[in-house]
Amino acid sequence: MKESIFRILTNKQIAHDTYEMILRGNTEHITRPGQFVNIKLDGFYLRRPFSVCDLEGDDLTIIYKVVGSGTEKMSTLVPNEELNLLTGLGNGYDTKSSGKAPLLIGGGAGVPPLYWLAKELLAEGKQVSAILGFNTSNEVFYEAQFKKLGVSTLITTADGSYGIQGFVTDALTNLESFSYTYACGPEPMLKAVYDAAETSGQYSFEERMGCGFGACMGCTCKTLYGDKRICREGPVLVKEEIIWQG
Amino acid sequence: MARLTVNLCGIELDNPIIPASGTFGFGYEFAELYDINCLGTFSFKGTTKDPRYGNPTPRIAESASGMLNAVGLQNPGVEAVISEELPKMRQVFDKPVMANVSGFSIDEYVYTASRLDVEEQVGWIELNISCPNVDGGGVAFGTSPEMAAKVTAAVRAEVKKPLIVKLSPNVTNIAAIAKACEDAGADGISLINTLLGMRIDLKTRQTLLANTTGGLSGPAILPVALRMVWETYKAVKIPIVGMGGVSSSEDVIEMMLAGATAVGIGAANLIDPYICRDIIQTLPETMDKYGISNLKDIIGGAHG
Structure with a gap:
C-alpha cells in the first residue's frame, strides 16, 4: 500500500453515467489486476474504492459509474486536478491458475478490472474470452477495447437492445469450452455465474468499506477458509471458498 | 522530545498520541507504512x-x-489474541500497549482482562463499557453509574495493571459515571466512544447499516467529545484519555486544554493512515505557535 498524489490526465464520459479517468502518479505498489485504489475527494469523509482498469507505466485507468454524490463530484473533475490515492489495495486476481482458455465475465461496473486481467492473461499466451453484461445498449462500454486486445468478446444486455438478450449466463451456451472463470459484478450475477460455470474460478466482491486497507473490519465476509476482509484478503475469492449469504 | 511526554497512570508516554481501539487493528497494517x-x-x-x-x-x-x-466487536477471541496477535504485534511495537477489553457479562470482562493483564507487553487494560453496536454487552454496562462501578470494581479486584474505563457518550450525565468508575478503583477514564446514529437510503427506503444503527465518529463529534472531557475533568482526579474526532495537532492541544492527559485518534486513521505519525511530527511546531513549551503544562488548561 502507498499513499500518493495523482494528477488527472483525462476524465471523460464513455457510456450512460459511466466515466473513464486516467491518472498519473506513482503506481509501483499496484502489482496485480483485480486490486483497487481508494480515492480521497474534497468534501467527502470516506475514500472511494475503484478497481484498476488498466495500468501503463505511471498511468492508471479507472472506470466509474455515477451512483451517488461522491461519484457525481468525480465526474466534474478536470485534467490537471490532483487526487490523493491509496494504491496497491487488495489481493487481486491470480493468473497462474487459469489454464489455457480462461473466460472473463463482467457485469456493469464490474467490467473494468477484467480489462487489465485480459491483458495479463494474453501476455501469458492464453486464449481469452469475455462475456460483458449490461442493462441496456447506452450503458455498454469497452467492447471495442476488449476486441482490440484479441479477446473473443460477447455482449449481453438485459433488455436485448444490444448484443445477446439476457444476462451474462445466457451467453454461456454460445461459448465453446473454457478452462477457468474470472468474474466481477453485482452479487446476484456472481452467484448465477458460480452456479452455471462448471470450472473453478475467481470472483471479485464488493462491500462498503471504511479504510480499504484492513484496519476497521468494516467489510468482513465469511468464507470456507475463515473470515476475510474484502479489502485485504479479498476482493477476489476463489470459487471453492465462497459462502453465499443469501 | 521531552516536551511531548505525559504520564498516563504511572507509565511515561513519549507523546500523548494513542490510536484508538478498532481503528488500528493490532498495529501491523500501519507498521507497513511507518x-x-x-x-x-x-x-x-x-x-x-x-x-x-x-x-x-x-x-x-x-x-x-x-x-x-x-x-x-469482530475479534478472534482472547486466546487467539494472546497466541497469534500479540506475538506478531511484538515484532513491530516495542512499547507497552493498551489492551481494550469488552464483554457480555461481568464474568467475561474479568476473565478477558485477567488473561491480558499477565501479558508482558500489556501496559494498561482499557475496559470498553461503551460499544453501541452489540446487544446485551458493551454499552449496557456504561449507561448507569451503578453498573459501571460494579464491572470496574470486579475487574479492579483481579488485575494489577492500570485500569482505564472507556465511557459512552450516549448518556445524560457522563461525569456521574466517570466518578462512579473512579470510586470503584479505575486508574483512568477514556472517552468518548461513538455516538449512536443512523442513515437511511432514499432509493431503497432502508437503513444504510444492516444493524440499523451504528456509532458516529470523525470530526463531526469533536465538540461533543470536548464538552464531555471537560465535564469529566471537573468530576474526577484520575487522568483522562480524550478522543472523538481528533484529526490534527491543533485538535490534540484543544483536547488537552479540555482536560485530557493523552489523546486518542480514531476514525482519522482510516482516512489518512499516516495521520498519527504526522500529528506527532507537527505537534512541536503547533506548540511553538501557541506558546506551549511543555504539553504537560496545558492539561486542563482551559479550566482556569
Missing part, C-alpha cells in the same frame, strides 16, 4: 472472551464530516 514506535502507545482491537464475527454488512456508512460503523 515505524509505529513513534506513537505514545495504541489501543488494540476490542477483545472478548470468545471469537466474534461481528454484525452483518454493510457495517459502514458516511455522513457529513464523519462516518458510522456497526462492526460489532
Whole structure:
C-alpha cells in the first residue's frame, strides 16, 4: 500500500453515467489486476474504492459509474486536478491458475478490472474470452477495447437492445469450452455465474468499506477458509471458498 | 522530545498520541507504512472472551464530516489474541500497549482482562463499557453509574495493571459515571466512544447499516467529545484519555486544554493512515505557535 498524489490526465464520459479517468502518479505498489485504489475527494469523509482498469507505466485507468454524490463530484473533475490515492489495495486476481482458455465475465461496473486481467492473461499466451453484461445498449462500454486486445468478446444486455438478450449466463451456451472463470459484478450475477460455470474460478466482491486497507473490519465476509476482509484478503475469492449469504 | 511526554497512570508516554481501539487493528497494517514506535502507545482491537464475527454488512456508512460503523466487536477471541496477535504485534511495537477489553457479562470482562493483564507487553487494560453496536454487552454496562462501578470494581479486584474505563457518550450525565468508575478503583477514564446514529437510503427506503444503527465518529463529534472531557475533568482526579474526532495537532492541544492527559485518534486513521505519525511530527511546531513549551503544562488548561 502507498499513499500518493495523482494528477488527472483525462476524465471523460464513455457510456450512460459511466466515466473513464486516467491518472498519473506513482503506481509501483499496484502489482496485480483485480486490486483497487481508494480515492480521497474534497468534501467527502470516506475514500472511494475503484478497481484498476488498466495500468501503463505511471498511468492508471479507472472506470466509474455515477451512483451517488461522491461519484457525481468525480465526474466534474478536470485534467490537471490532483487526487490523493491509496494504491496497491487488495489481493487481486491470480493468473497462474487459469489454464489455457480462461473466460472473463463482467457485469456493469464490474467490467473494468477484467480489462487489465485480459491483458495479463494474453501476455501469458492464453486464449481469452469475455462475456460483458449490461442493462441496456447506452450503458455498454469497452467492447471495442476488449476486441482490440484479441479477446473473443460477447455482449449481453438485459433488455436485448444490444448484443445477446439476457444476462451474462445466457451467453454461456454460445461459448465453446473454457478452462477457468474470472468474474466481477453485482452479487446476484456472481452467484448465477458460480452456479452455471462448471470450472473453478475467481470472483471479485464488493462491500462498503471504511479504510480499504484492513484496519476497521468494516467489510468482513465469511468464507470456507475463515473470515476475510474484502479489502485485504479479498476482493477476489476463489470459487471453492465462497459462502453465499443469501 | 521531552516536551511531548505525559504520564498516563504511572507509565511515561513519549507523546500523548494513542490510536484508538478498532481503528488500528493490532498495529501491523500501519507498521507497513511507518515505524509505529513513534506513537505514545495504541489501543488494540476490542477483545472478548470468545471469537466474534461481528454484525452483518454493510457495517459502514458516511455522513457529513464523519462516518458510522456497526462492526460489532469482530475479534478472534482472547486466546487467539494472546497466541497469534500479540506475538506478531511484538515484532513491530516495542512499547507497552493498551489492551481494550469488552464483554457480555461481568464474568467475561474479568476473565478477558485477567488473561491480558499477565501479558508482558500489556501496559494498561482499557475496559470498553461503551460499544453501541452489540446487544446485551458493551454499552449496557456504561449507561448507569451503578453498573459501571460494579464491572470496574470486579475487574479492579483481579488485575494489577492500570485500569482505564472507556465511557459512552450516549448518556445524560457522563461525569456521574466517570466518578462512579473512579470510586470503584479505575486508574483512568477514556472517552468518548461513538455516538449512536443512523442513515437511511432514499432509493431503497432502508437503513444504510444492516444493524440499523451504528456509532458516529470523525470530526463531526469533536465538540461533543470536548464538552464531555471537560465535564469529566471537573468530576474526577484520575487522568483522562480524550478522543472523538481528533484529526490534527491543533485538535490534540484543544483536547488537552479540555482536560485530557493523552489523546486518542480514531476514525482519522482510516482516512489518512499516516495521520498519527504526522500529528506527532507537527505537534512541536503547533506548540511553538501557541506558546506551549511543555504539553504537560496545558492539561486542563482551559479550566482556569
